[in-house]
Amino acid sequence: MSAAIVAQHVRRTSLAQRYPGILMGSLGVLAVVLSFYSLSVGATDVSMTDVFNAVIGNTGDQAAQIVVQFQLPRVLLAWLVGIALGVSGAVMQGVIRNPLAAPDVVGVTKGAGFAGMLLLLAIPGMPVVAVVPAAFAGGLAAAALVYLLAYRRGATPVRIALVGIAVSAAFEAGIRFLLVRNPLDVSAALIWLTGSLFGRSMSSVLEILPWVLVLVPLIVVWSRRLDVLGLGDDLAAGLGEPVERTRRLLLLFAVALAAAAVAVSGTIGFVGLIAPHMARRVFGGKHVASIPAAALFGVLLMIFADMLGRGLAPPLEIPAGLVTAVVGGPYFLYLLVKTGK
Amino acid sequence: MRLQAQGVQLAYDQRVIARDLTLTIPDGKVSVLIGPNGSGKSTALRALARLLPPQQGSVILDGKSIQETPTKEVARLLAILPQVLVTPESISVEDLVWFGRHPHRASLKVPSAADKEAVEWAMEVTSTAELRHQHVDQLSGGQRQRVWIALCLAQGTDLILLDEPTTYLDVAYQLEVLDLLHQLNQEQGKTVAMVLHDFNMAAEYADHVFVMRSGSLVTQGTPEDVFTCDIIRDVFGVESKVVPHPVSGKPMCIPLRAGLRTQLAVAAG
Known part of the structure; x- marks a missing residue:
């Protein structure tokens, strides 16, 4: 009997942590299946046969053309934005050692949104490609501001979260102000800002693709460095890691990914917070597993949110950002309470 | 040196x-x-x-x-074990010891035979090998400190x-x-x-x-050179009696409370 108690008491690494490949593969398959299904959901009636036809290149009839022209870019974008936000959040949580860190919590999302909007309104007809650098600068500035305001001999997790909320609110106010001041030019900006995948075309996909293709593999390659940073500054330096340099570079990558996501899909909240959390819960703290897992959870959340927004009340479109906020808000509060204790 | x-x-x-x-x-x-x-x-x-x-x-x-x-x-x-140690959440003993190989491994390289050997050896010497699949945060204070030392040893x-x-x-x-x-x-x-x-x-x-x-x-x-009543008083501000350890013979400092200090002073005249 006592042996049974001991066996129960001694917690060992979970199956998912020892065989991450199998579970990760299943998640990937689930995401692909869900993507195919989501191609058929929406205002127009498209059957799975049409989807199949479209995907194999048989784009003869109208339904298949709808799939290729309208649905496919959205689903691809859901993948890329989900990956970007999930990985960005995972890196921030790892580097700042803060379970509440995420692109939207530390102000990056709204900062990027504000800067992007400023550019769109200042120079009408600006292509979205140019929004990415502006969003990047805005996101970086917001993150720096939050860190400076939260810093008092180190910055505690809850402090960063609270200051982040305040700074985000200020940028949100700035965005509203721009909208009110420029009522005639806002339509493009508004579409961009709602945090939706509605009406995005293949060009949006191509705008975010290089960022994801370059930065995500780089971060995965650096995953052990992220693990080492988690051991504390002194031990990490003792293990030969140039702590400050690595930290700054990784944060830069994370802000860039989040800014690229904001530039193509507007401000979609909470994906960058929740996806890394789910990933760590299931796959443990090693970043070589939890970073790809955060990407996959991000994809699942985005596809789910976009599909729900399209399918709940067609032809009405509920922005994906609204869906993620409804799901993510309570989850964030739960984390805040848990971390604050 | x-x-x-x-x-x-x-x-x-x-x-x-x-x-x-x-x-x-x-x-x-x-x-x-x-x-x-x-x-x-x-x-x-x-x-x-x-x-x-x-x-x-x-x-x-x-x-x-x-x-x-x-x-x-x-x-x-050179390996350094800082005073304040951050245990990553839900990490196994073996995974933690593997961090000791970080300075020897390039980002993408698969662990070499030398890496594996160093980790096994470090766990062996510190008697932590049988704990390898356990979570570090579940160990006793002494076991946990041995695991951290194993990490340093794995650095080789x-x-x-x-x-x-x-x-x-x-x-x-x-x-x-x-x-x-x-x-x-x-x-x-x-x-x-x-x-x-x-x-x-x-x-x-x-x-x-x-x-x-x-x-x-x-x-x-x-220890015999430096642990004397005078140095203990100078450095720590404590009156003490230094006696040889009954078993090892090493110097042992016994701090004195106020009453005993006066007694000692009187006895010394």
Whole structure:
């Protein structure tokens, strides 16, 4: 009997942590299946046969053309934005050692949104490609501001979260102000800002693709460095890691990914917070597993949110950002309470 | 001698902790830095490990300035166990020990046979191999400290620095950790340099003792040399009686309460 108690008491690494490949593969398959299904959901009636036809290149009839022209870019974008936000959040949580860190919590999302909007309104007809650098600068500035305001001999997790909320609110106010001041030019900006995948075309996909293709593999390659940073500054330096340099570079990558996501899909909240959390819960703290897992959870959340927004009340479109906020808000509060204790 | 500080001035921002500090860690020995709180012993250890760049002077490792040696190269020559340790959430013993191989592995490289061997050896010597699949946060204080030491050993360095490795541990675990370090020195020839709080533990385990007070080295030598009533009074501000340990014969400092101090003074006339 006592042996049974001991066996129960001694917690060992979970199956998912020892065989991450199998579970990760299943998640990937689930995401692909869900993507195919989501191609058929929406205002127009498209059957799975049409989807199949479209995907194999048989784009003869109208339904298949709808799939290729309208649905496919959205689903691809859901993948890329989900990956970007999930990985960005995972890196921030790892580097700042803060379970509440995420692109939207530390102000990056709204900062990027504000800067992007400023550019769109200042120079009408600006292509979205140019929004990415502006969003990047805005996101970086917001993150720096939050860190400076939260810093008092180190910055505690809850402090960063609270200051982040305040700074985000200020940028949100700035965005509203721009909208009110420029009522005639806002339509493009508004579409961009709602945090939706509605009406995005293949060009949006191509705008975010290089960022994801370059930065995500780089971060995965650096995953052990992220693990080492988690051991504390002194031990990490003792293990030969140039702590400050690595930290700054990784944060830069994370802000860039989040800014690229904001530039193509507007401000979609909470994906960058929740996806890394789910990933760590299931796959443990090693970043070589939890970073790809955060990407996959991000994809699942985005596809789910976009599909729900399209399918709940067609032809009405509920922005994906609204869906993620409804799901993510309570989850964030739960984390805040848990971390604050 | 492989590791030494030459006239270093150490400071956190504007606050100068130590001025013109010179000390040499003896090779193949167990040395202990001791002193009251704020005497700069941990600061000195951090400088010796390249964690704190000196404002003046330099720390020399194998004949080269440690600040001018890349951090990765230093990590292959010298291991440091800081006082405050952050245990990553739900990590197994084996995974934690593997971090010791970080300075030897490129980002994408698969672990080599040498890496595996070093990790197995480190767990073997510290008797943590049977704990390998357990979570670190589930272990006892002594077991956990042995795992951290295993991480340092996996680095494969001959020099090991430890900042108060026994603080916050029950006395049984303190002995467990210090016995392990003693054994590593005796059997593996490791050079061990550590900061300790307790002078009796230091006397029992050290070959060489550095006594520090307000940022400077007061004296150094064998425990017999440095643990005298006068030095204990000067440095710690405590009246004590120093007697040989009944079993080991090492000096033992017994602090005296007020009543006994007067009694002692009267007896001395």
